[in-house]
Amino acid sequence: MSTTVDVPxxxxxxxxxxxxxxxxxxxxxxxxxxxxxxxLGGIASSLAAAATMGTSDQTLPFFTQFFQFEASxxxxxxxxxxxxxxxxxxxxxxxxxxxxxxxxxxPHAAGPRLFLIILDTVFLTLATAxxxxxxxxxxxxxxxxxxxxxxxxxxxxxxxxxxxSGAVVASFVAVLILVLxxxxxxxxxxxxxxx
Amino acid sequence: MSTTVDVPxxxxxxxxxxxxxxxxxxxxxxxxxxxxxxxLGGIASSLAAAATMGTSDQTLPFFTQFFQFEASxxxxxxxxxxxxxxxxxxxxxxxxxxxxxxxxxxPHAAGPRLFLIILDTVFLTLATAxxxxxxxxxxxxxxxxxxxxxxxxxxxxxxxxxxxSGAVVASFVAVLILVLxxxxxxxxxxxxxxx
Numbered sequence: 584m585s586t587t588v589d590v591p592x593x594x595x596x597x598x599x600x601x602x603x604x605x606x607x608x609x610x611x612x613x614x615x616x617x618x619x620x621x622x623l624g625g626i627a628s629s630l631a632a633a634a635t636m637g638t639s640d641q642t643l644p645f646f647t648q649f650f651q652f653e654a655s656x657x658x659x660x661x662x663x664x665x666x667x668x669x670x671x672x673x674x675x676x677x678x679x680x681x682x683x684x685x686x687x688x689x690p691h692a693a694g695p696r697l698f699l700i701i702l703d704t705v706f707l708t709l710a711t712a713x714x715x716x717x718x719x720x721x722x723x724x725x726x727x728x729x730x731x732x733x734x735x736x737x738x739x740x741x742x743x744x745x746x747x748s749g750a751v752v753a754s755f756v757a758v759l760i761l762v763l764x765x766x767x768x769x770x771x772x773x774x775x776x777x778x
Numbered sequence: 779m780s781t782t783v784d785v786p787x788x789x790x791x792x793x794x795x796x797x798x799x800x801x802x803x804x805x806x807x808x809x810x811x812x813x814x815x816x817x818l819g820g821i822a823s824s825l826a827a828a829a830t831m832g833t834s835d836q837t838l839p840f841f842t843q844f845f846q847f848e849a850s851x852x853x854x855x856x857x858x859x860x861x862x863x864x865x866x867x868x869x870x871x872x873x874x875x876x877x878x879x880x881x882x883x884x885p886h887a888a889g890p891r892l893f894l895i896i897l898d899t900v901f902l903t904l905a906t907a908x909x910x911x912x913x914x915x916x917x918x919x920x921x922x923x924x925x926x927x928x929x930x931x932x933x934x935x936x937x938x939x940x941x942x943s944g945a946v947v948a949s950f951v952a953v954l955i956l957v958l959x960x961x962x963x964x965x966x967x968x969x970x971x972x973x
Contacts, residue, residue: 653925654925654926658923658924658925658926659923659925659926660917660921661914661917693968696968697964697968700960700961701961701964704899704902704957704960704961704964705957707902707903708906708953708957711903711906711910712906712907712910713910714907714910715906715907715908715909715910715911715914716910716913718911719856719910719911719915720914720918722855722856723915723918723928724926726855728853728854729853730848730853730854731849731853731854731919731931732929733918733926733928733929734926734927734928736926736927758903762899762900765895765899766895766896766899768964769892769895769896769899769963769964769967770892772967772968773888773891773892773967
């Protein structure tokens with residue numbers, strides 16, 4: 584379908600301006616849709632991180648008279664914090680989807696966008712804190728520390744270490760996605776001067 | 779000094795609009811100046827964190843034939859990372875001051891503001907990661923971990939522990955300031971609809 588519009592010569596400037604606005608709108612729509620897709624990816628990676636960490640549990644096949652050797656995420660406060668935080672991040676990202684949809688439909692409404700960027704920043708901090716602290720523990724488990732006489736436990740608890748390392752990697756993916764979400768929201772908040 | 783301007787009755791709407799713009803501009807100017815002050819606070823706290831951690835070093839007054847008992851930030855990779863990262867954050871915040879000044883002078887220019895919010899987000903992630911991982915190690919040093927047989931070292935290295943804990947607290951202050959900076963930049967990026 585094509586429509587013909589009679590445009591008087593004098594309104595060429597206005598026409599050019601309208602085209603620029605439409606172009607800026609399309610660019611914004613693309614970013615807003617990418618925002619939604621990135622949120623889905625963030626949900627997947629943070630859920631994967633929480634689930635992988637939450638199911639990490641290894642019991643060694645030998646035991647002494649007094650106790651069994653067992654390592655699970657429960658052993659480390661940091662890993663418990665990790666599971667709770669990554670679940671919170673996943674939950675927040677699910678709840679943020681409707682706002683992302685609203686921002687796609689109404690790309691010029693600043694309200695939902697502002698709401699998203701502020702909460703994204705808060706949850707970015709939360710996700711980074713839990714990912715980094717878990718990474719510090721995983722590093723210790725792999726390498727130990729001589730000066731404090733903490734021995735590496737990954738020789739014994741190989742599966743446990745592999746699983747927690749995987750969870751840390753997944754959380755870093757979630758952090759990367761949240762950083763991208765904040766930056767994209769900032770770009771979207773900046774209203775075009777010729778629009 | 780007072781100036782009198784003759785305003786025809788018909789331009790009352792325009793006058794009201796101008797007042798609204800001026801009011802919005804004042805609100806923005808206040809936030810922009812607070813941004814600058816918060817940056818100064820961020821520099822202080824991140825420098826304090828880096829310096830406190832970097833000078834943490836405790837040698838126990840007894841030693842065996844083979845080695846002395848010494849704990850310094852060098853002992854832990856995480857603490858080395860902490861010192862480097864917090865110095866980087868302090869350096870970035872110093873370099874960001876001119877941009878903050880430009881944003882005060884020209885509150886409607888979106889360029890510097892966008893530049894600041896993107897880099898603030900990146901350095902927020904960096905600061906959070908180093909603060910949280912150092913906190914995880916400090917927590918271990920205080921409490922130890924039974925399952926992995928890592929003993930608390932703070933009984934022996936009390937001063938070292940106190941100093942590293944202080945550095946972690948200072949880094950959390952820097953993180954809080956960076957979160958506030960990102961949120962304030964988001965508020966400033968959102969251009970007022972009636973301006």
